[in-house]
Amino acid sequence: MHAPNGLRFDANLKWLFTEVPFEERFDAASAAGFTAVEYADPYPYPAARLRRRLTDAGLHQVLINAPVGEPGSPERAGAACLPGRTDRFRSDLQRGLDYAVELGCDVLHVLGGIRPDGISHDRAFATFVTNLAWAVDQARDTGICLVLEAQNSRDAPGYLLDTQARAAAVVEALGGNGIGLLLDLYHVQVQEGDLISALREQLPRIRHVQIADPPDRTEPGSGEIAWPRVFDTLLDASYQGWIGCEYRPADGTVNGLSWLAEQAAAPATAAEAAR
Ligand SMILES: O=C(O)C(=O)[C@H](O)CO
Numbered sequence: 001m002h003a004p005n006g007l008r009f010d011a012n013l014k015w016l017f018t019e020v021p022f023e024e025r026f027d028a029a030s031a032a033g034f035t036a037v038e039y040a041d042p043y044p045y046p047a048a049r050l051r052r053r054l055t056d057a058g059l060h061q062v063l064i065n066a067p068v069g070e071p072g073s074p075e076r077a078g079a080a081c082l083p084g085r086t087d088r089f090r091s092d093l094q095r096g097l098d099y100a101v102e103l104g105c106d107v108l109h110v111l112g113g114i115r116p117d118g119i120s121h122d123r124a125f126a127t128f129v130t131n132l133a134w135a136v137d138q139a140r141d142t143g144i145c146l147v148l149e150a151q152n153s154r155d156a157p158g159y160l161l162d163t164q165a166r167a168a169a170v171v172e173a174l175g176g177n178g179i180g181l182l183l184d185l186y187h188v189q190v191q192e193g194d195l196i197s198a199l200r201e202q203l204p205r206i207r208h209v210q211i212a213d214p215p216d217r218t219e220p221g222s223g224e225i226a227w228p229r230v231f232d233t234l235l236d237a238s239y240q241g242w243i244g245c246e247y248r249p250a251d252g253t254v255n256g257l258s259w260l261a262e263q264a265a266a267p268a269t270a271a272e273a274a275r
């Protein structure tokens with residue numbers, strides 16, 4: 001969906017349109033005006049079936065996550081930083097790439113993982129970088145870009161990538177080709193604040209953006225972020241990627257979409273601004 005200001009927003013089907021069962025959310029997103037979707041976990045469904053849902057609804061798949069383990073398991077946020085779990089990481093990553101190819105999806109989010117007790121940060125980080133170097137090689141011929149997201153420590157205690165600087169350090173260590181950042185503005189605001197500086201600093205590495213307004217992770221305009229300033233920063237930098245609506249609608253998905261007109265309004269023309 002193009003907002004009045006020209007930025008492109010896609011619907012995260014884990015968070016939006018939860019009024020209907022998952023497979024009905026494709027049509028619901030399309031009916032609400034979205035042309036693209038993302039969701040973390042396609043794996044409970046055969047890829048060909050999801051592909052049909054996308055095609056029937058006229059939607060593009062923007063982003064999925066690589067598989068993660070069961071809640072409560074050491075792999076619950078992925079195996080990428082777990083020493084001794086390379087085989088598991090590799091098979092999960094390959095499965096993620098297979099789904100991404102089948103869904104025509106451009107971007108695969110590889111989660112940072114939870115550092116296990118007794119493993120130093122340096123060891124977990126080195127394991128992560130080694131695994132990601134292999135993953136970038138695997139993805140090269142597919143054209144799929146891998147992305148890394150920093151998550152805040154309040155919602156994701158122990159998450160390896162807890163700051164933009166840490167996620168960016170991995171991108172830099174791997175040379176920045178075929179790998180970039182998923183910058184989730186909700187996590188940035190909760191963990192670090194200083195959103196506009198973070199955006200300006202990370203823009204060359206950003207391949208995907210996600211949005212939600214703290215403190216309740218609801219739609220833009222319902223919390224503490226100055227969204228018109230944030231969106232202007234992306235526009236000023238000619239950001240060409242998608243922006244995923246990864247928020248919990250405060251009062252129904254479709255009701256909540258009025259923020260698009262209010263917070264992402266068309267920039268005033270020079271003549272209007274001068275009046
Ligand atoms: O928690 C988040 O912000 C994410 O984007 C994870 O990928 C969950 O899907």
Ligand SMILES: [Mg+2]
Pocket residue numbers: 149184210246
């Ligand atoms: Mg996110």
